[in-house]
Amino acid sequence: MCIYKFRYVDGLDQGKGMYLLFIKPEIITPAGLTARPVLTSYYKSNNFRNRNFNRFNIYTSPDETILCSDSKQSMYCQLLCGLVQRDEVLRVGAVFASAFLRAIKFLEENWREMCSNIRTSHVSDWITDPSCRNAVSLILGKPNSDLADLIEYECGSKSWEGIIKKLWPRTKYIEVIVTGSMAQYIPTLEFYSGGIPLVSTMYASSECYFGINFKPLSKPSDVSYTLLPNMAYFEFLPVEKNREEMSEKIQCNGVSDQNCIQEEDKREGMQTVDLVDVKLGHYYELVVTTFTGLYRYRVGDILMVTGFHNKTPQFRFVHRRNVVLSIDTDKTNEEDLLNAVTQAKRLLEPLGFLVTEYTSYADTSSIPGHYVLFWELKMRGNNDFPELDHTIMEQCCSTVEELLDSVYRRCRKKDNSIGPLEIRVVKHGTFDALMDFCVSQGSSVNQYKTPRCIKSEEAIKILDAKVVGRFFSKNVPFWEPFRIETK
Numbered sequence: 001m002c003i004y005k006f007r008y009v010d011g012l013d014q015g016k017g018m019y020l021l022f023i024k025p026e027i028i029t030p031a032g033l034t035a036r037p038v039l040t041s042y043y044k045s046n047n048f049r050n051r052n053f054n055r056f057n058i059y060t061s062p063d064e065t066i067l068c069s070d071s072k073q074s075m076y077c078q079l080l081c082g083l084v085q086r087d088e089v090l091r092v093g094a095v096f097a098s099a100f101l102r103a104i105k106f107l108e109e110n111w112r113e114m115c116s117n118i119r120t121s122h123v124s125d126w127i128t129d130p131s132c133r134n135a136v137s138l139i140l141g142k143p144n145s146d147l148a149d150l151i152e153y154e155c156g157s158k159s160w161e162g163i164i165k166k167l168w169p170r171t172k173y174i175e176v177i178v179t180g181s182m183a184q185y186i187p188t189l190e191f192y193s194g195g196i197p198l199v200s201t202m203y204a205s206s207e208c209y210f211g212i213n214f215k216p217l218s219k220p221s222d223v224s225y226t227l228l229p230n231m232a233y234f235e236f237l238p239v240e241k242n243r244e245e246m247s248e249k250i251q252c253n254g255v256s257d258q259n260c261i262q263e264e265d266k267r268e269g270m271q272t273v274d275l276v277d278v279k280l281g282h283y284y285e286l287v288v289t290t291f292t293g294l295y296r297y298r299v300g301d302i303l304m305v306t307g308f309h310n311k312t313p314q315f316r317f318v319h320r321r322n323v324v325l326s327i328d329t330d331k332t333n334e335e336d337l338l339n340a341v342t343q344a345k346r347l348l349e350p351l352g353f354l355v356t357e358y359t360s361y362a363d364t365s366s367i368p369g370h371y372v373l374f375w376e377l378k379m380r381g382n383n384d385f386p387e388l389d390h391t392i393m394e395q396c397c398s399t400v401e402e403l404l405d406s407v408y409r410r411c412r413k414k415d416n417s418i419g420p421l422e423i424r425v426v427k428h429g430t431f432d433a434l435m436d437f438c439v440s441q442g443s444s445v446n447q448y449k450t451p452r453c454i455k456s457e458e459a460i461k462i463l464d465a466k467v468v469g470r471f472f473s474k475n476v477p478f479w480e481p482f483r484i485e486t487k
């Protein structure tokens with residue numbers, strides 16, 4: 001799978017990849033079987049352990065650091081090893097863009113301690129996982145104050161613009177998935193990268209590996225994946241939408257919107273077409289029948305045919321069906337969001353407040369990103385603006401979080417890959433202003449429905465200009481590894 005990349009980038013066998021890879025907790029199902037996310041299974045497999053036979057597959061992270069179940073120790077050790085071997089690093093990456101940016105943020109918070117470890121050749125005492133500690137100590141080798149000085153100099157500069165190029169100067173590309181909902185991270189990645197290309201190589205899921213990108217150096221917006229016909233039996237449900245509708249201004253993360261969901265629902269009962277019968281420029285929902293027993297399973301991804309590799313169709317990932325918010329591996333749909341908001345707003349009812357409108361967006365301007373809900377409130381019986389009670393509003397934030405699904409709660413509690421949920425209360429009439437804006441952009445007044453998720457920066461500015469109170473969840477939501485989850 002990785003060999004094809006070497007047709008496009010020379011000399012990758014002359015160094016190492018700094019790939020930040022992590023395992024997630026395993027669970028025992030009621031039937032006594034071990035269940036774990038697909039990548040955890042792969043990292044624990046012999047295939048992964050024995051990958052070094054291929055000189056293109058040499059990583060800076062020792063396997064012990066990848067297999068460490070404490071994600072903080074794992075992250076620290078992998079970054080430290082990456083810094084120590086900086087001269088050998090030819091490519092850097094993680095599976096998803098969100099995970100890579102989390103690592104950069106972690107580095108921002110920990111580079112001083114890492115430099116001290118390099119200077120003294122002593123791994124911090126809080127790295128207690130014995131195999132991790134041993135593996136990192138071996139890589140640290142002798143005290144290296146020149147390297148520590150150099151890293152301190154680069155990391156100590158005021159701006160971290162281009163930091164990846166500065167710390168790992170031989171890096172030829174950053175390998176992270178930046179298509180679909182991960183596209184929201186491209187500007188931040190470009191800021192840190194210093195012009196290094198972003199490469200999305202694969203399109204895969206826990207259920208099935210789908211395809212690869214045969215032009216890894218293409219711009220993120222031009223990336224297409226060629227489905228590998230031997231991975232599963234692929235079928236396609238046609239999506240009755242044209243391109244213009246897909247690029248509406250007011251849209252959700254991953255380019256989904258209410259109309260889209262309704263359009264998709266009309267497709268129930270439609271006939272699928274086979275891989276050989278898909279047509280250029282047409283949109284389809286992917287359906288797979290896998291070797292492991294899924295029969296005509298609707299993956300939930302909408303794809304567009306962009307071309308053919310020989311006779312195999314190539315697809316652009318358009319969006320996920322019915323996902324409105326996503327920061328990391330979480331996928332919150334409109335129904336989950338509605339349910340959570342409905343329950344949380346009950347806390348305000350005894351105080352005489354009503355939530356008259358709401359919408360949301362995934363704020364990724366800081367790392368980790370977080371969900372933002374805009375709420376317009378009204379006092380029952382009059383139009384006075386309510387006095388907001390901080391404690392109750394914070395409870396509303398926590399209640400929404402408690403009611404989101406277990407992947408969201410795991411990202412919040414275990415992985416720290418999502419920050420505390422925020423509610424921004426807006427002035428009376430704000431959602432009318434939002435409607436005026438949508439109408440000015442071409443929405444029909446008759447059929448206007450408040451978008452439950454906003455992506456347009458202009459629309460977010462309109463809402464932000466009318467914010468009268470901002471509240472954050474003060475509690476980390478409950479999560480325990482009792483359910484089967486992915487990635």
Ligand code: AMP
Binds near residue numbers: 205207300487
């Ligand atoms: P999971 O169910 O957690 O294994 O996630 C699989 C889903 O992640 C896919 O069905 C897609 O929605 C998304 N995904 C995986 N690879 C890509 C990619 N290269 N570009 C966009 N989305 C992707």
